[in-house]
Amino acid sequence: MATNRTFTMIKPDAVEKNYIGGILDKINAAGFRIVAMKYTKLSKEEAGEFYAVHRERPFYGELVEYMSNGPIVAAILEKENAVADFRTLIGATNPAEAAEGTIRKMYAESISANAVHGSDSDENAEIEGNFYFSSLERF
Numbered sequence: 258m259a260t261n262r263t264f265t266m267i268k269p270d271a272v273e274k275n276y277i278g279g280i281l282d283k284i285n286a287a288g289f290r291i292v293a294m295k296y297t298k299l300s301k302e303e304a305g306e307f308y309a310v311h312r313e314r315p316f317y318g319e320l321v322e323y324m325s326n327g328p329i330v331a332a333i334l335e336k337e338n339a340v341a342d343f344r345t346l347i348g349a350t351n352p353a354e355a356a357e358g359t360i361r362k363m364y365a366e367s368i369s370a371n372a373v374h375g376s377d378s379d380e381n382a383e384i385e386g387n388f389y390f391s392s393l394e395r396f
């Protein structure tokens with residue numbers, strides 16, 4: 258059964274361009290409640306650990322470099338059917354393929370600098386949320 262939580266990051270490209278407010282507006286307007294939120298920066302080691310599932314992929318080095326390049330906003334979001342609905346809201350990984358009105362269509366510049374992350378499963382939402390937040394940091 259689907260859980261009602263997902264995990265997101267507003268990535269360095271979107272933070273750098275002052276898109277945090279616009280992206281949070283879209284998230285709230287779509288009915289997600291913010292359970293936890295943090296403005297922070299990943300070290301290279303942390304970015305490597307967060308994306309360890311992609312370690313064998315050709316883009317892994319670029320991804321780790323990029324994600325540790327500047328501050329990000331990490332958040333746990335709550336809504337019925339959160340994982341699937343959030344992935345619909347953000348659009349395809351490659352913004353060139355993202356549907357009109359999605360966050361990546363509006364704010365992303367490329368497949369690596371693609372504005373936001375969204376968990377791809379309930380299991381990963383749990384793992385990714387735990388990477389950033391203790392139980393005391395969730396409300």
Ligand code: CMP
Pocket residue numbers: 311316319320350368369370371373374375
């Ligand atoms: P994200 O949803 O954060 O999950 C993994 C990330 O890897 C993805 O968004 C992209 O930013 C990045 N990614 C996936 N495929 C590629 C690719 N072909 N080239 C560069 N980066 C990629």
